Amino acid sequence: MRIIWAMDAFEDNKELNQKMADILTHLFESTRAEIEPLYLLRENEIVLPTYEVPTWVTDHSRTAESLFREVLEDYNLPFLQEPHVIPHASQSHAGAAEVLSDYAVRTKADMIVVGSHGRQGFQRFILGSFAESLLLQSEVPVYVIGAHCTHTDGVKNIMFPTEFGEHSKDNYRHVLEMAKQFGAEITLFHCIARPIESLFDLDTRPKVYNYKGKMLTLDQIVEHQIEHQTQRAHHWIEWAEREGVRANFQVDSSFEGIDKLILNAIDRHNVDLIVMEAQSGPMSAALLGSYTRNVVRAAHCPVYVLTRHFYDRQEDRFADISPAP
Incomplete structure (x- = not known):
């Protein structure tokens, strides 16, 4: 099994990230999946003071990957694969979600794990929701861990x-x-x-x-x-x-x-x-x-969504499973 952990690495949401880390630990223990941390880097998103960046650093994605590794060290997940940063030019959640979905299909991922802030009302109207955009765009199932999630001790x-x-x-x-x-x-x-x-x-x-x-x-x-x-x-x-x-x-x-x-x-x-x-x-x-x-x-627990695009894909996803009664 291959899992992509779509992480908002540079936003102040450590509590939600820790919940995702706990759940990913149980997913790994149950499935021995390959789990790749991934960050979608919007063009010109990371702007650091010039005195912190050597003049030879022109590749922002390389800089972001280095910073991403530092963020991941806080969560003690030795089983993770090397973190990956995908730069993109989209200015909308829908465009970013499409970039992530295309990457998941191209690399034959089985699911995408993503966090949701659970924003409501005017705040959500202004900020939007990447998780909900991903549910519309994704061609693989999406495992959503919300801000209200308290069930992080495995799946029974x-x-x-x-x-x-x-x-x-x-x-x-x-x-x-x-x-x-x-x-x-x-x-x-x-x-x-x-x-x-x-x-x-x-x-x-x-x-x-x-x-x-x-x-x-x-x-x-x-x-x-x-x-x-x-x-x-x-x-x-x-x-x-x-x-x-x-x-x-x-x-x-x-x-x-x-x-x-x-x-x-x-x-x-x-x-x-x-x-x-x-x-x-x-x-x-x-x-x-x-x-x-x-x-x-x-x-209060994760929600695993079998997306419409996943269902509509033509290949037989259940070929090795017993027929229905």
Whole structure:
């Protein structure tokens, strides 16, 4: 496995960097991955006083690499590969994210680890978010460690919010492989969508609607969905057991916000890593719709996002994994 650690080396965020260092240590211990620290150097970003820079130093990227090594020494990570600096001319987060994604694909990286400050409101509007831009651009999965992250002691329980659809089935194979690498169990999480009652003219009399060829009340429709999704969850648990992975599930019908339910489930199930997929539908919406964005910003554990570009790549990423049941 090859991991790129995209680090904001020269910003005052040592606490967040230390969280990433702790998590990378556990990733290395579990996978023996090659981990390359990388810094995106925007043109003219590093300007040092002339008395600190010898006149022969004209290569800013070489200077940045030297400074980058000094920064990394604070985190005691002897397993890291040599740090790498990529100079670029883009003045936007989106452009920088595209540069990083291209490099990850070119060097056959399996994931990018990045930190997120979790900024909100006006501050985020002014400063933007590199992590969120990367989620839109990246062709490899992105492992996001947020400012609120407190779970840094390894991965023992992976939560996978899912719709149990065909897209999710492909990504569940990927989650199973991760669980085997980490020696972790999986918690499947599904939210029942609220029936669109506002479309109906409700009054005091009970209403029935044609649902899959049957005339049912709204309550019966919800009960049918719970039963159906519970059956699918049991099939996926059996699938995990055949792969040697322990799994459990939660089907929620409270109709609260999906992002809120996912965040609440972290502590309830003692989750160490959330895997979210960038697919359409009520469970995941558009990639940077409110669900994924809010979870990434507020989660107390890392969030591993299977990006849309990663999913859309044509090669068979699961060729060596057992077929779905």
